Amino acid sequence: MSDGIKALPKLILLSAGGTGGHLFPADALAQDLISRGYRVALATDIRGKRFEPFAGGIPVYVLNSGTIGAGIMKKIKSAFSLGMGFFQARKLLADLKPAVVVGFGGYPSVPGIYAAQTMKIPTIIHEQNAVLGRANVFLAPKAEKIAVAWAHIEGLDNADENRAIVTGNPVRSDIAGLYNKPYPTIEQDGPLRIFITGGSQGASVFSEIMPEALARLPAHHRERLDIVQQCREEDVERVKSIYDAAKIKSDLRPFFKDMALQLERCHLFIGRSGAGTVSEVTTAGRPAIFVPYPHHADQQQKRNADAVADAGGAWVMTQNGFTPEALLARLETFLQNPETLFRAAENARSCGRPDAARKLGNIVMAIASGWDKHPQG
Structure with a gap:
């Protein structure tokens, strides 16, 4: 040189x-x-x-x-x-x-x-x-x-x-920064914040099942909910009208650029279990209900979700089993026993890197x- x-x-x-x-x-x-x-x-x-x-x-x-x-x-x-x-x-x-x-x-x-x-x-x-x-x-x-x-x-x-x-x-660094932040407190009769995404394709199954299940909750549970949900553009108005009629607070968008903020403030994540999503949710230390995409030949999303569920940090529902009735029963348990979410949050965090x-x-x-x-x- x-x-x-x-x-x-x-x-x-x-x-x-x-x-x-x-x-x-x-x-x-x-x-x-x-x-x-x-x-x-x-x-x-x-x-x-x-x-x-x-x-x-x-x-x-x-x-x-x-x-x-x-x-x-x-x-x-x-x-x-x-x-x-x-x-x-x-x-x-x-x-x-x-x-x-x-x-x-x-x-x-x-x-x-x-x-x-x-x-x-x-x-x-x-x-x-x-x-x-x-x-x-x-x-x-x-x-x-x-x-x-x-x-x-x-x-x-x-x-x-x-x-x-x-x-x-x-x-991403903004997600990694959530690892040491505490799980948000769930006050008695206080808000329960749920963050829902449908993966890169904005899966419509969540826009079908979530509003129907949540609208069936008793009024005293519905008034506690704070829903942030990814919906396809064509689904936003319909889903919003169901939430509004049930007096459920909601923020619906086709895409969220502030993933770190939404994970930080939520008490529960519901969505697909692609590798990136699972990594972000566990790094943030958030309990999750995962509904794996069912059509991968190697069932990679199910295996990702199972790894967290086996550690006690998530619950896995198949797409066929993701019904309003099954989801309603699960959510009522969380609303009545929020310590279930606290324990799962710590277990989820143990899977984060x-x-x-x-x-x-x-x-x-x-x-x-x-x-x-x-x-x-």
Whole structure:
């Protein structure tokens, strides 16, 4: 290096599917790495390009990708798209020269990670769910490290387990900051604040079941409720009219940008059990009723929810079992015995990992620097 020319900080390339479940933990890691002085870039699909400013506006590169759908023609089309993405990724890697490539799952992560592995660039994969996703199953054998969110992950073979490190699932700093904040007091006859979301798709099942169940509560219970609920745009007016008629206080929106604030103020969370949601709810130490999305082939949301329920921090209701009658019985128990929620809150918090981004960042830094062949987070 000639005098007066300083070397640029090392670049870490993140490779992730274009949905919030993959991008939120990638964003949390990006913020941690930037704070350590690294340069960071993201490779994703076109959906990820539309993600709100990623880690303060780092470079985002779109690679061809595809999900492996049913039917021979869909499989051929997806394979062709992934192949195109692989060659795009090789060119991108040759240009960027990253020190490490970190994958966060989803088929759009495959081209970047697989290309890096063929080019002998160190790779790390992160699994957010309690079961290894199909993309990560394919990529795991040649990854230097496999970072996992849970102590017990289905789908890891014995060889993979030797390279697995439990980091937890990285959450945004505003969520991590809730870990040490106390659970809000439930005063006798005071408000019970319930936060309800429907996941990235705003599942309409919650807009159908929640208002019907809550409207059946006795008047003295209804007047205590403070409902904050995510609804699809087309459902807001209908759901609001039911709550208003039942004299239930409600705040309904298609999307909440203030997730940390809503988790901080709520006494109970009700919603899907995607990896990101479960990580945020447990880090905040909030008891939950989880209704797993029922149509994943590997039932990943059920496994995520079960992990928290087994610790005593949540209750799991199947979508078929999520009826107004069943929910009504559960809520009446909470209203009559709020100590049930206090105990569950502590158990939920025991599942939270507010330092997951730092732990994953330590692994990245160790491999990028060549300090430790076996970093332990």
